[in-house]
Every structure is written in C-alpha cells, then in structure tokens.
Amino acid sequence: MLSTSGRVFTNAVFGPVARWLVRAGVSPDAVTVTGTVLTVGVALWLLPLGHFVAGPLAITVVVLIDSVDGLMARTLGRSTRWGAFLDSTLDRVSDAAIFSGILLWGVRAGETWVLVTSLVCLVLGSVVPYAKARAEGLGMTASGGIAERADRLFVALAAVLAVGLGAPVPVLVVALGLLALASLYTTGQRMAAVHRQTRADAGETA
Template sequence: MLNRLRGAMQRVLTPLATALLRAGVSPDAVTITGTLAVVVTALWAFPTGHLFAGALVIGLFALTDSLDGVMARQSGRSGPWGAFLDSTLDRFGDGAIFAGLVVWFVGGGDDHLTAVLALACLVLGSIVPYARARAEGLGMTASGGIAERADRLLVALLAAGAVGLGAPTVVLTVVLGLLALASAVTVVQRMAKVHRQAVAVTE
C-alpha cells in the first residue's frame, strides 16, 4: 500500500532531489536527517499524547523516505552502502514509533493492553527484517509475507492519528493486535520459505 504511494512520490520528489544535489546535499545526509526527524517526533509526540501530530509528521517523512534513493540514482551513488544505511536506520525509526506508543499507553494513555500490543509490534517488527537478512546472509531469500514494513507503518500511523483526533482507543488496540498477529504470521511464512530452500539444497 505505502510502497505504491512511494512510487508516485518518487516522481513528485525528483525536482526536490535535483535541487538538493545541486546544493551539495548528499543522499546519506537526507537518510540520516529523515531518521532523526522520525525518532525525535515519535519519542516526543507519542509519549506526550500528541498522537495525531506525531502520526502526521512521521507519515510525511515515511512518504518522502524514497528521496534519498532518488538522489542516489540521480548522482550515480546507488550501491550497497546506501542500502545498508537506509535499512539499518529504518530499524531506529520503527523502534521509536512503537516505543513511543508503549510509553504513552503505560503512562498517560493508561491502557496496558494497548501498550503490550505495541510492544509486541515492536519486537515482532524487528524479527521480520532479521529473518530476511539472515536468510540472505545464508544465500537464500525470505522476502514477502502478509505484513511488509511499509504496510505495517501506514496502518499503525492511520490508527494512531485517528485516536489522536478523538476515535476510541480500542481502534488502535485492535489495529495493533492485528499487526502483531500479521507480523507473527509473516515470520512463520519467511521461516517456511527458508526451510523449503534449505531442504531443496540438501536433497
């Protein structure tokens, strides 16, 4: 879902990417700045109960996350380092988003079930990309599944924003529960995919 939006955003961001490159800004600087903005916003806005503002700002940066990639392709700097940096810093952003929700619902939000589900999303959300990275390190593939990162973030941010605008907290509780379940299923799907490949190699 969010991946398709990013495809459209890449075309919109091309003029901005060109302008930044002309100004001497590097793709890595954009990656790092975007991550810092997401982390700071998530760890300030969510723990203080500003769910809508936090979701809005983070969603904006999520949609423009492909800006560094557009810049790298334009400047001929696409390569493994940029991909590694982007994927690594994504983990900081994801962690901050769900950690911020955990802090809010443990404290001022006063909803421990929602906090537990946000924590589950945080943990399982880190296992999903690890399964893929570990598989690729072993020469296999483990992409796909029902809960890709972009979709998980979009759904979580929409639910958080809705609660921030006055929707009942149960909306976010249900969404986080479904996301945690979908993440768990995705981990199992990726494990099964790797298992099939491993069995095929030994046959």
C-alpha cells in the same frame, strides 16, 4: 501494494526535491541520517504526550521525505551497498521509535493493552526484517509477506490518527493486535520459504 503506491507517490512528489539536493551537493547518506533523527525526535516527543493528530501526520511527512535518499542515489547512478545497509539499519531505528512512542503513551495513560500490543509490534517488527537479512546472508531469499515495513507503519499511524480524531482507544489496540499477528505470520512465511530452500538444496546435494 502499499510499498509500490508509496514509491509512485514519492517519485512524483519528491523527485524534483531529490534532483535539487543532488545539484546542491547534498549526499544521500546525509538525508538518510537527517530523516531518521527527525522521525525519532517527532515519534518520541509527540506520541508519548498523546498528540495523536500532529504526531502521525508529522511522522508520515518525515518518512516520505526520508525516501528522497533513494531517489538521490538513483539520480546519481550510484546506489551503494553502504547506502543500502545504512538505510535499512536506520529504518529499524525509526520503526522502533514509532512503536516506542505509542508504548510510552500507553504507560502514561495507563492503557495496559496498548502497552502490550505495541511492545509485541516493536519486537516482531525487528524479527521480520531480521529473517530476511539472515536468509540473504546465507545465500537464500525470504522477502514478501503480508506485513512489510510500509504496511506496518501505515496501519499503526492510521490507528493512532483515528484515536486522535475521536475513535475509542480499543481501535488502536485492535489495530496493533492485528498488526502483531500479521508480523508473526510474515515471520512464519519467511521461515517456511527458507526451509523450502534448504530442503531443495539438500535434495540437490543428495
């Protein structure tokens, strides 16, 4: 749901920006790389220092702007496999930077549970998309689940912002813990989906 809402929002707000960039001769790949560099820079600069209002707000803006590359590709009518690969790969870099920023703050602040839960989210946040990519590489599907990328980022950034606005740190710990469980469950969902497909294929072959 969050992913769909995000796409509707970005289409309405950033559609004109995408068309302007296309007319200016900017490539979608350049926007993808720029968005990733900005996300990594902001996440690893503001979050470890505890700027929990400016940090999540700035990251949200950059992540939304980063979606312009897809709008540009559709405007040009040339969504390429390279563009999809680049976007997906750099998304993992951006996600890792965000959770690493939270983790580093946990280290600086001596908040052990923030460190632990953000580390688990960092690891599982890579496993969820890997399960999908590996399944597709084997000719199967493993999409969906309760913790897709937009959902993970929304929960993490909302919890960070809440702490920045005065909520106690355990709010962030609980949010990251629930996010870790949701990511683990999503991984299980995708593994189960692939298992069902392999069993069906085996039955057809037999």
